[in-house]
Amino acid sequence: MSAWHVDPVELPDLARELYTADPAEFIPARDRHAAAAAERGDQDLAARLKKLRKPTAAAWAVNLLATREPRAMTRLLDLGEQLRAAQRELRGDDLRALAADRTRLLRELSGLAAKLAGQQGHPLTEPTRQQVERTLTAALSDPEAAQAVQAGTLAKPLEYSGFGLDELAVAAIRRTAARPKSQRKAEPRETQRSAAPGRAPGRSRREAGRREAQRSAELTGLREQLRHTDEQLGEAVDSLELAERDEREAEQRCEELRDSLEELRNELSRAERELREHRRQARTARQRQERAQRDRDALAERLRRAETPE
Known part of the structure; x- marks a missing residue:
């Protein structure tokens, strides 16, 4: 080479x-x-x-997980593939089930990473555990992030972006959730009763109209409340994302400053060692100079006496 x-x-x-x-x-x-x-x-x-930078605590814990528990990482990445396939094919039922698996697996693996870190004498704080989970979520969501995590050489946690379900996939989940069980198994009882031959409606048209109007008003009110709640939720999500981004940036800045401080301490230690060595050399040189000066003065005195006639 x-x-x-x-x-x-x-x-x-x-x-x-x-x-x-x-x-x-x-x-x-x-x-x-x-x-x-x-x-x-x-x-x-x-x-x-x-040029390699010291890893943050969260990145180091994820590196431990990737190198010491490769099967766990394989489970995570396989689940990511399944989620992406279900998203592409808009399989709402599968997405709901896989989303639950995702939550459980992320909790399990972040706990395992914390356990590995604790065994090495570096227990993780709760904010650090959250960074670990966000990094694993990024690996679950993005194949490139997955490769970075598998390499076991992260210097800092990856940005959390969620699984990234698009609007069509979300709509598929909502359609599945909104579909009543009666449509999957049998028709509603009310429909069965109204369809039964030879049975009277059991209520006047006026009463039916009043109840329908009342129901329509309730639905309108609920829809308005839901719309308002959705707006509040959106604002809360935006605020949370902004706060978490600021938190991550502050934590990263602290880690970088700690790294810089440690490097400066190392530089200071090296400089102090050099200073001690130079002082020793200067002291030695000073002593040699003083001896040479004394020898020179003594010889000069002998010469003066030798040159002076008796």
Whole structure:
């Protein structure tokens, strides 16, 4: 391998090793690998390694899950394929069932990721667990996100975008939910009674009209209430998305600042070691200079005396 060639296997393997090891050791380990690559002449690999960023707690937990529980990840990705197929074919019944499976599996896998992190001495906070679940949801929703999660080298959690059911798929679910059981199995009793031969309607036309008007008014009121509630729900969803986005950005900024702070501390430690070494060298040089000056003064004095006639 030439000094400027990066082994296509070596970098992913090193990255996976770094991104699943103890996060506290990430930067020192990364720098050691980069220094080793530079020493053997692979400057390209060294530069790529130095660009790797320390993973956030959520990203690290997902990396653990992907590398140590590959079967769990396979279940997640298979479910994503099933959901997308049901969405394309507008199978409302299947979408409802798969959506319930999705909720259970996301809860199960985020709990498993938290367990793995706790076993490594880094228990997850509740906000971090939510980031884990959002990342798994992104993997469930998007094949590219799924590949990133499977690689086990995430540096930060993925953005949550939901499963992304389009309007037609949502309509299919609503049609299924709205269809009464009586239409699936038998006709309504009222219809059966009215269709029974030889039986009187049991109410006058006036009473039937009044009840129909009352029912129509109730339906109109309910529809108006539903419309108003939908508007409130939409506003609440927008507010939640904005708040969660701001929360994620703030958390990411904190993680980046922590990374920068840790790197600055490492730089400071190296600078302090260099300073101590330079001080030692300066002290040694100063002592040599003082000895040389004393020797010089002594020789000058001897010369002066030798040159002075008695």
